[in-house]
Amino acid sequence: xxxxxxxxxxxxxxxELNTMIPQFWRELRDIATRLNADPKVRVxxxxxxxxxxxxxxxxxxxxxxxxxxxxxPARYNVVRGESVRHFQDVISAVERIRxxxxxxxxxxxxxxxxxxxxxxxxxxxxxDAFFVIQExxxxxxxxAGTLQRLPTxxxxxxxxxYAYTGNRLHADRAREIGLLNEVFADFDEMMTAVDRxxxxxxxxxxxxxxxxxxxxxxxxxxxxxxxxxxxAIWSAAALSSHDMQKALQAQRGGHPAQFDDLPDFEWDx
Numbered sequence: 001x002x003x004x005x006x007x008x009x010x011x012x013x014x015x016e017l018n019t020m021i022p023q024f025w026r027e028l029r030d031i032a033t034r035l036n037a038d039p040k041v042r043v044x045x046x047x048x049x050x051x052x053x054x055x056x057x058x059x060x061x062x063x064x065x066x067x068x069x070x071x072x073p074a075r076y077n078v079v080r081g082e083s084v085r086h087f088q089d090v091i092s093a094v095e096r097i098r099x100x101x102x103x104x105x106x107x108x109x110x111x112x113x114x115x116x117x118x119x120x121x122x123x124x125x126x127x128d129a130f131f132v133i134q135e136x137x138x139x140x141x142x143x144a145g146t147l148q149r150l151p152t153x154x155x156x157x158x159x160x161x162y163a164y165t166g167n168r169l170h171a172d173r174a175r176e177i178g179l180l181n182e183v184f185a186d187f188d189e190m191m192t193a194v195d196r197x198x199x200x201x202x203x204x205x206x207x208x209x210x211x212x213x214x215x216x217x218x219x220x221x222x223x224x225x226x227x228x229x230x231x232a233i234w235s236a237a238a239l240s241s242h243d244m245q246k247a248l249q250a251q252r253g254g255h256p257a258q259f260d261d262l263p264d265f266e267w268d269x
Contacts, residue, residue, distance in 0.1 A: 005042035005202035006195070007035050014050025019058035020112045025090050032093035042202040042209065044097060045194055046120060047104040056111025056134055087112070087144045095119040095217070098210045100201055104194045105180075106187050110134045115142070118149040121213065122181045124194050129171040131179070136166035152220055154179050211238055 001008045009031060011018040035041050048054060094101060094116065103120040111134035117123050135142040142163070151159040154177045162169050174180045184190035201209060211234050219227035 002038065002040055005040060006198045007041045007044045009044060009046045011048040011054055017052050017055035018048050018050065019055050021058040025087060029090045029093050032097055036097045041099055042206050043099050043198045044101040045104065045198050046101055047191065048106065052107035053105045053109045054113035055108055056113050084143050091115050091119045091145045098213065100209065100213060102194055102198055104190055105129045112144060115144040115146045118146055118153060123179060124182050124190055125171045125174065125180050126184055126187055126190050127171050131169040131174060133163050133166055136163060207238055
């Protein structure tokens, strides 16, 4: 659902703790692809239903890797590796959406759900929220993005602590170390604040926001020099935009710029 430039994506299996069943992984990549291509989308709000944001990977996902179907262990291992890459690609598809993705989290955010929210741009939570790298507790290594993204969001030593111990990271501590932007008393208060932030982002130049997100992601994974070069290329292409002209005119007039009457992105692919 898209309203006023804000796309709402909601996990809606509350009685099953919003576990990530095989269908989830198929649908999430399709949703990410559609949102990225929709010119009306300027920001995405990812939320959930029920007591917990998500209890992570459903056991059906693991059972789909049935080794008995393969006579050759080597072939099974290749298929298993490709399966892991599929999960990684789905999570990365959320990160690569050209607009900011805001995660609103209540209750437990466990295992694969932590992979998902670390791929978002900002994270907000209720006071009862907690995060667990659950893979450690079941004898495996997290493999869909948490171990790669979490140390870029919080201090490395703290990321290692929770990865090695499998302990719960509670909301207040998560806010203190920088994983969360803000913590709220309850779900309604959180959603009101997140929607307000989304509305502010949606009111900005979509070209400026897309360029900013692109620069931030690129700079995270490259050197400062490479990031600066990338920004120079973007600016050379975008500084002549109608958005900039409109924003400067609005500032001279002493009022906020409105971008609703400018053309959205037009995809011809």
